[in-house]
Each structure stands twice: as structure tokens, then as C-alpha cells.
Amino acid sequence: HVETGVKKQQQVVCINNINFQRKSVIGFVELTIFPTVVNLNRIKLNSKQCRIYRVRVNELEAPFIYNDPTLEVCHHESKQRNLNYFSSAYTAAVSAVDPDAGHGELVIKVPSELWKQGDDLKVLKVYIEFSLDQPKGGLHFVVPDVEGSMAERGAHVFSFGYQNSTRFWFPCVDSYSELCTWKLEFTVDASMVAVSCGDLVETIYTHDMRKKTFHYVLPIPTAAPNISLAVGPFEILVDPYMHEVTHFCLPQLLPLLKHSMSYLHEIFEFYEEILTCRYPYACFKTVFVDEAYVQVSSYASMSIFSTNLLHSAMIIDQTPLTRRCLAQALAQQFFGCFISRMSWADEWVLKGISGYIYGLYLKKTFGVNEYRHWIKEELDKIVEYELKMGGVLLHPTFSGGKEKDNPTPHLHFSIKHPHTLSWEYYKMFQCKAHLVMRLIENRISMEFMLQVFNKLLSLASTASSQKYQSHMWSQMLLSTHAFLKSISNVSGKDIGPLIKQWVDQSAVVKFFGSFAFNRKRNVLELEIRQDYTSSGTQKYVGPIKVTVQELDGSFNHTLQIEENSLKHDIPCHSKSRRNKKKKIPLMNGEEVDMDLSAMDADSPLLWIRIDPDMSILRKVEFEQADFMWQYQLRYERDVVAQEESISALEKFPTAASRLALTDILEQEQCFYKVRMQACFCLAKIANAMVSTWQGPPAMKSLFTRMFCCKSCPNIVKTNHFLSFQSYFLQKTMPVAMALLRDVQNLCPKDVLNFILDLIKYNDNRKNKFSDNYYRAELIEALTNSLTPAISITNEVRTVDNLNADVRLILEEITRFLNMEKLLPSFRNTITVSCLSAIRQLQKNGHIPSDASLFKSYAKYGHFVDVRVAALEALVDYTRVERSSVDLQWLLEMAQNDPAHYVRHKILGMLCKNPPFTKTTDPAPPFTKTTDSALCNEALVDQLWKLMNSGTSHDWRLRCDAVNLYYALFGLTRPSCLPLPELGLVLNLKEKKAVLNPTIKPELGVGPVMDTPFNTMEDEDIDMETVHDSQAFIHHHLNLLERPSTPGERKEPPSVEQSMLSMPATPVPSFPKETTPLSSKHGGEHGHHHHHHHHEHKKKKKKHKHKHKHKHKHESKDKEKDRERDNSQAYSNSPASGRSLRSPSLSD
């Protein structure tokens, strides 16, 4: 599909040295490529942050250029501050190096000797030596600061990234659609293990016996983004059930690993059975690492997990979560790693299939109830997101090159590339993808669905075994088209409308339903309206299933939603006959006795459900009487129906609702998550009924009956947690009860004492499970019981005026938090709860608001969950107190924290709970921009810098920064900035000498750049013709005449400058006819204009070149660490400098 002109055959990656002390890596790659065009004169590869020392093509030194427009998206002198501008420039920058379009940061000029070889298109071997020094992305080093050797310290390193990010750690064609076979060699300390993709062929000591080399071969054609590496002093566990599966964990965690992995073989068996296909790779490895980027990441034949997923047999809550993660990882092995995607637009197919078969696993392992509950949860999530943020488009088409029609104009980022997507959007994208797969299943049946998967897998595995016919390998790439064709071949059904509705189009459907019963005609008159005008909604036309439960039984009706028909008449089967005593048949064939006294005497209708199978991505707001919801809750056996009725009953605070909920709570056969939900609903109803509520506080007697001793009802039984359903209910009920409020809107004294007693009498000595989650929930219950303190405003909070109840609560929290230091709980759940409790105490004015405690817990070196909890409290503090110091502190951490996950979390939490919001935002609870002192020019500049250049090493973080900028300032120029003209003048004063000449082009182009899609046109200009154009060069030569550039000679065009006029254009390429010498200048200036001076001198002293260069690096490194921001640091990278090494020099 590619215009690259090359086809990768094989790639060798060899990392000779990994230095944990310096956090550096040295190695080389060798790519074997087939030219697919004659006279191939340049090769484009992806490489970020690597220092490239030399490039050879077939043993001949080759000059190269390194240019990465994503390092600094908008030129740093630009005063543009609107997000529209940034987004389009960023998209253009990413496009400029997009491997799918045949672009790359690294452009290698094929030595002219080789392109004279003519038509026979011989294999080229491209050899690249590179190193990485303190990589900020791609590879993550974890080096604990303790005594001992690196192995004793548990130091490890692993690769990570969001989507295709392999270019961060070695040069490659970083595309999911560029497959090749791999040879991977890693030389590591003898005490370490290097785990990578493919089969470990052998491990050999080096000659000094201090190191060993791991040789891996991956014979299955694999895309570079699916290659990974993890090196560390891992403990090795061979899976006892499957010897070809090996697990790795950090020292001391082996017992946890054994327990957590004891279940993996069942997941393997499940997938292999339903797909009727062997696991495609010869082996599988799981590696558990600290400071993981995401919980689960899958690569060819290996998966990297967060070490925090490991748990012992005593932990209940983590167990299903860990198993889910394993199942996700394994599903992605088949679809995502083995079968890769043809293009970014086809991503949804792979995410959809892997998510779908993961859902099948959930259904099999955790039961139908859990599965349906999960589907409902996912559906609610996507519906909520789309209604709030606008549609999620699964299959964007970017047909015409010069499209004006942005498929997603409602978004503040482009969905053209994975790297420009907001993380939240991407999560929702995956969610929608698997839901759509389920819709397809509904349409063509699961059997056909699995047949399609099997067909895709067999095609791919046939193709993968064709070692020397790499053209066959494209069978391993899945496209939307191929998938749909396969579905149509297998099932013979046309799913076109479905695909059009949900895949080619964004948004969800929003239904409003109501009904009337026509007694005369014995007909149910159903009215279904749609809202398809508000954001994130679309119009639905087609069938919809409606289930009506009547006295005579349950009946399904399929209605056609058409353009103009709102009303549907559904004939009823039964006349109203409430006096006949007869059992009522349910949908599942069960017959039950019901007390029909509550229902309307004239109507035979018990309840009505619209789209009960969730076969439309929709939100339904349906109106039916409260007793109907109550019947539905009690007697409908589908958990989704039960959950829907619980949410509906919140609006009916009556004694009957109370009774229905209480009955559900007590019913042991009922799905435990429904019962948990009922707890919260009951609390809400009780609060609404506070003046008429009879008897003890809601749920108290129920809890006493279920969990307290028979002889002394005020004391809870000692814990045993043998029934997990009861365990979850026991955890939830106190939390819900604490939400109860009396007439004064305070938590009833009864309830508080009850919770304090639960804490007091909690006894876990005889329990084989840990009670840490239970205790954490009890603290959460205490937190929920808090209400705002009544006091004179501005009164200083002191110990003396502490409310007596609060004093008791504080006493418990202090003790819990202190005990945790001595006996830490699993994942420090108790500390996490305590921190949020303390923040609530502060927020409600019981204790003085203070950030220092949270800051100390947020520091690097605490367990990640604790840090995130502390940071969440800090983010909240920052908003409430409008503290600019703390906002700075947070932003500082978001830029510099060693753990990528924490940085991502900080920005994510700031987006969710922003210190202030843009004025256009209609949300009233937040401070308006104009009101907030936090919103000032310095902050705008800081955030701009963060997304423009500060986060170039992590796509996800950059998109987070963009989100934050959007949340704070919106799409247009922030209102707190002075008028553009004024800003320009001010800045001129500051940096007069530098800015003067550059302003002209910016002014000239500025207005054009505001319309995003002009940049795309620029992109389509053929670079080489541009370069050949004398006028173009002349233009740039003029630009160069500026005081800030020390170079005295006439320079060929500098890339950065050219980017001024053509934002984010991938300029760097050599003029066709230039000699190697002059082309190298072009490259050098690609990112090196700060060093013109040195380069110039160097050129004159050719014989001293090598030595001099080395020296320069050292001094440069030092200075870069100190004062330069990221982008400049990268632009200092010698990658381009090294390109000086022309063939003549290397000899």
C-alpha cells in the first residue's frame, strides 16, 4: 500500500550495552530491504531521540538527515496561542514523519554507486549505529537508589509507548503495516535477563564471562511497534501447565507470580478453543515491571504488565482484575500482534475483535450476569462520552488529499493519527469498537463470527509461514474492507447498514419513550422519539426490539423506526384480569407468583423494555409508572433490566420502592452488583423520604441481620469472607448508609456510631483473606458521613473547636494511617482512603485546608496508588484554594516525574477537575476564567511550551497537555492574553535582536495558518520540486541573513526556517543534484542552526574531525542538561551532526 519505495524483509536489532547507571543504551540495527522502485535514492526511516553515529548501505557510508518536526510543533518564536493552530500544526508534523505515508525522521541517501545497479532491484542492507542517552520515551529505566549491584537493587528497563513508538528506542519503519522477520540480540549483565519477542535461541557469555548475550529470532513477520524488550534481574517461572510459557517478575515477588499466573492456562485454552486456532507464536512471555506505562501492553509473543497486578491468595478484589488484564493481553496476541492492522483507519477492527473475544472470556469465566453488566457499563460509558464530547468515529476516511470536511469537527484534536488522539478518546474508541463487534455478532450469530476470526487467523498463519515471499505477508494485515468481505463470505449477510451507522459514522442514538394503554383496543400505544440534533447524537432508522411483560407472559415485538413515525401500536395479548390467581410466565420460561395489587386495574402491562438486548448504541429514557419499575426490579431476571429499574426508582421515593429495593438486597440469588447498586439507590430514596421514614436508618437492620452476631446484634461477626457476594455487599452497605442524612441534613448519629462500631469490632484474625479493601471501604464510609461544618466564616480551624463526631472520625483516620506505616496493606488501599478522607475533612471545613500532607505523599518513592490519591487531593485543593503555587508544583511534577503514568495522571486529573475553566464553558460550579488569578499569560505560555515541545517524548502526555489546554482556555486564543498585536510588540521588546527578522514571515503566513487544513495542502507539495526551485532557496537565504545566526557563510535552506512559512512540512530532503557535501549541510541545519559556528570550523579541519566531534559532544551534553528545554536538547542531538560523515571522510 505504500509509497515508501522499499519493502522491509528482515531487521536485526542488536543492543550491545545497557548502562543502568547512566541510563544509556548502545547498539545497531541492520535492515534488509527490497527496493520496490527503480533508482531508489533515499530511504526514510523512523527514529526519535536516538543518536545516530553512522549509517551504511551495503557497506558504503551513507549520508543522512535527521529531522523531527514533532520535537517543537510550532516554532518557539511564534506567538500563536490558539489551540486550533496548534492542533493543525501538530497533525501536520505527525503526518510529516508518518511511516504509513512513507515518511520518517531519518532520511538516508542511498550512495550513488548503488542506484546505478539498474533494474535488478537488489537487496539493500542498511546498517545504523545508534545510542540512547537517558531516553525520555520508548525505554524506561527503573533504578532504585539503594546500595548494591544493579541486580540486587532490582534495576530494570523496559520498552513502552502509546501506539507505534518503537522509533524511540531504535531506528525502524515504525508502522503496524510494515512487517518483517526479526533477529534480536541483547548483551546484558550476567545477573540480568533480557526478555524480548520471538524464540530465545541461545544465551552466550561474553569472553570476559561478565555479560551474556540473548539471541532471539522472530520468524513470524512482525511490525516494529510490536517489538519490545525488558531487561532486569527477573525471577523466572516456567508455567507449570504450559512449558513454552515463561513468566518473569522482579526479585522477591516469585510467590505472588506463582499465584497470579496459576490461572493463565485456562485463558489460553479458552481462546484456542473458540478460535479453533493454536496460539500463533511458539512461546509466550509475561513480564511484570515497576512503573509501567499502562497496566497491560501486548507485543509479539510477549506482554509487559504492571507489577502491581501481582497479588497473593489472600487478596480478593485484585484477583478478577488481574485475570481480566491477562485475558486482554492474550486476546491482543491474536488480534493486534499476530494480525496487525493495514492502516490507522482499520484499528477499530483489531481493537474490536480483541475486545469482543475478551468479552466472550468474561462471559465464560465470570458468568452471563457479569458479562451483561459489563456490556451495559461499557455502553453507558460510550454514550455518556459521546453525548458530552461529541462522536467517536471508528473508521475515519481521509479520501481526498485536500479535504475540507474534517470528519470530527467537534474535537479539539485530529483523529487522523493515533498520536494526536486524546487518551480518553482512544479508550472510548476501543470501547465502541468491541460494542460494535457485538452488534455484528447479534446480526450474523456468534458461530459465523468465530468462523470469520478463524478464517482470518488461518490466512495469516499460512502467510506467516511463507518465509521468502514477503508479498504474501500482507495477508497478516487486516483492513476494514477485508474484514467485511470475510463476514459477507462466511455469513452471506449484508451488514452494510450496520457498518455505515456505527463504523463510518460517529455518535450514538438517544431515545425517549413513553406509552399509553388503550383499553378499548387492548393496544399499547408506544411513542419513541429521538434526539438527533444535539452533539454526539445521530438518527437511527431500522428495527428496534421492544419487550412487553404482560400478565399472560412476556412478548417480544420488533418495531421499525422510520423517518416520521413516532407512534407504534402493539396489540396486547391479555385482558386485564387481576383477580385471577395464576402464575405469571416470565421471559425465561419461569412462572412466578406476583402480588398484583400495585398495578393499574385496567392494564395488563407489568413492564416494558426498549431494546433489551442492547443491540443499538443508545441511551433510552423511558417513562413508565413507578410500580412497573418495581415489578421490573423484582421479577425481570435480566441484570441490565434490574439495573435500569434501580436507576429509574431513584425518582420515586415511596414506601413501595423502598420495599422493592430492600427485597432485592436480601435476595441472595440476585446478582451482587445489582444488590450493591440497590444500596445506593436505597440511600437516596431514604434521604428523599426523610420526613416520613419509619424505623431504623435504611439498611441498618438488614446489615445487622446479615453480618452481625445473633447474640449481640451491635457487634459484627468476625470476618471470614467465604462468600464473595456477601463480602462485596458487606463492603458496600456501610458506604451507602453513610450517605443517609437526617432532617438537619446531617449523617444520623446512629449511622455514624454504627460505622465506628464496625471499625472497632472488625476482627480479621481468623480470616484467610485480607480485609484491607473492607477497611478501606469503612474509611470511605466515614468520609461519606461528613457534612460541611457549621461555623462563622473565616474562623481558623483549631483542635478545640473540633466537632465531637469529627474528632472520633479523625481519631480513626489517624490511627489507620499510622498503622499503615507499621503494617502496610495490599496496594496501600487504606492510605489511599485516608488521604481522600482528610481532603474531605479539609474541604468541609473541619480541619484547616493544607496541601503539605498531600505533597509529601505525592512524592516519588511512594506506592503509585498512594501518589495518585495524594495528587487527586492536591488537584482538588488547587481548584478550591486557587493556589498558583500548588498548580506550579503539579505542573512541575507533570513534566519531571520519573514515572510516566503519574505524569499522565496529573494532567488527566487536572483536566477532569480543572483549576478554572474557559469562560465559554457553561458549567457554573467552576471558577470562571476571568475570575481566576490563576489564569494568566505565564500559565498560558507554560502550558503552550509543555505541549509544544515539553512532551515530545511521549505522545500520550502531549495529548494530555493539549486536553488540559483545551479545558482551561478552549480552542481560541486565551482571553487572558493581551491582543495579538500588542503581544507581538511586547515580545519584540524582550527579544528584539532575535525576533525582528522572523516576524515578517510569521505575520505573512499567520492568518493562513488559522485555518487548519491549509497546512495539508502544503504537505502535499512535492518536496523535491520545492527544493529545486531557486526561488524557494533564495527566499530562505534571505531569511538567514539575521543577527541571531552566527554562520557567516551563505547557507543552504534551514529546515526550521522553512517551517516558518510552511508549518510542519517535512522539508528535509536533499536537492536531487547536489553533491553529498552540500546535502549534508542541509541535514546539519535540519536541527542544528545553533551550532553553525562549530560545524563551519570543523569543515575546515577535516583531518581532526573525529576527535573534535567527540569533544564537542561532551561539552554539549553538559550544557544541554542544565539549561535547555527538551526541544533544544534534541536539536542538539548529534544525529544530524554525524551526518557530516560523508563517504570520503569515513575512510
Added chain:
Amino acid sequence: MADPAVVSGGALNAGGRGSGGKAATSPAENYHLARRRTLQVVVSALLTECGFDSAEKAAVETLTEMMQSYITEIGRCAKAYCEHTARSIPTLSDAVVTLIEMGFKADTLPLYAKRSQRMVITAPPVTNPPVTPKALSAGQKRTHPAHIPCHFPEFPDPHTYIKTPTFREPVSDYQVVREKAASQRRDVERALTRFMAKTGETESLFKDDITAFPLIAAQPSTIPYLSALLPSELELQTLEETDSSEQDDQTDGENAVGNMISDDPGADKENAMLPLSAVVPAAKASEDNVIDNPYLRPVKKPKVRRKK
């Protein structure tokens, strides 16, 4: 007359033992003191007899000491003579020989005793001989059983071997037990955490009173995941205890659940999330002991390059 007595009395109190200040003295000590006091009275009488009106305390003391030594020597010597002749109780002749031996003219003694100006000293009040405190009497002293000859030592005091079980009704009321356990644990925890807070760095929630709710300061650790993930020793201990008692009936239940899963996939299986025990079937593990896994293979030695 009164004077020396006073003097001697004072001397007595300041007696050489240095324990004069002590009010409570043992009966044996009292006995000694009384004897010495008598001697002092004798010395004082003799001095008066010789015509002294008064005497210095120290002089009386010295003379008393001399007299005591003299008498002691007589006694010792007499005892030696008597034992020399294999007797146990000295006779008059022993005393006479002793006196003679010490250079005293024994025949002058009766005359001296009957001298006219001698003073008669009243006999010292009879003090009770020191009584050894009676041992704690507990029960009846046992007599020898029949097979033990009566000359064998008697049984020691009964309290040394008799045991009296002290027995109190244990608190069986469940509520009280729970209450006690709970408050005990709480007290221990509170005391411990307060101690830790007092002895280390703390953070405080209040500015005005930093001791009110002391929080042990959060210390970052170098490898935070270890303490967060690994079960604490206390928990492991609990696990062992419960395992030994409950394991048997537990495993049965779990197996049943496992079977259910594999048998009918459609069934309701909320329990399926049970952490299945990590125990690998022993048979399977032993069956194929030789696991061929590339990560378990020995590391190869490098090939030695031939020198050119």
C-alpha cells in the same frame, strides 16, 4: 552514775556498726546490743568503784572492748581446753586453767568477788531470744510414709510442695470477649502508633496544636512496590493458622467451583473469581521433570577464537 549510763547509751546508739540510725533492727541484733550494754554498765561500775566521777565516751568504749575481748578469749580458751579433752561442755577446771594460762591469779578471784565495795548490777532484762519467723503454714505437714525410716529428714514446709489451684470462672460472654479483644487491640494500636509518632518525624493536621493528631511522617521508600504487594508477616501468620484449620473443607469447595466452570459454560458463575489455589497438581509437576524452556538452559560459553 547517771552520766556514764547516758554516755554509754549514746555510745551504743552510735555503735560501730554504723547502723545506729536504723530504727528497725533484727531480734538477734537487739540481743547483741543488750549484752554490750550490760558490759558497758559493768565497765562504768568498775570505774566508779575505782573512784572515777566521769569518763569519756571513747575511754568507756575502749574499756568495754577490752573487757569483751578478755571475756571472749577466756571463753574461747576454755572451750579449746575442754575439746582438747574430748568433752563438749567446759568445766570449772577448764576455766581455771585458762585464767592461769592468761596470767591471771585464779585464787584471787573469790576474794575479789567478795570485796566490800563492789557494786551490784541488776540483771539485764530478759530479752526474748530471737525467734525464727514461723514459716507460712499451708495445710498439714506430711509425715513420712511407712517405708521411709524416721531418721530421715522431715518433709519441708508444706507451702513448698502443696499447690492450691486458683480458679476463676472464665468470661464466656461472647459480647464481653469481643469487646475486650477490640478495645485491647485498639489500645495497643493507639499506644504503638503514638509511640512511633513521638519518637519519629510527624506531620500534623492542625497548625495550632501539632500534637493533637500526630501522623507518622510519610517516608518514601526506594522500592515501594515490595511493601505494598507482599503480604506482611502478620498476615502470613494468620494465613498459616487459618490454613491449618480450614484448609480441608476449603479445597473441596474450590474444586467443585472449578469443575462447574469447565462443565457448563452458560451457568451463573459469580463464584468463579475465587482465587483458585496456586497448587499445581503434584502428579503433573513430577511427571515431566525435565522442562525444556530456553530460559532454564545453561548459558553457553563463548567460542574461543583462534588467534591469527
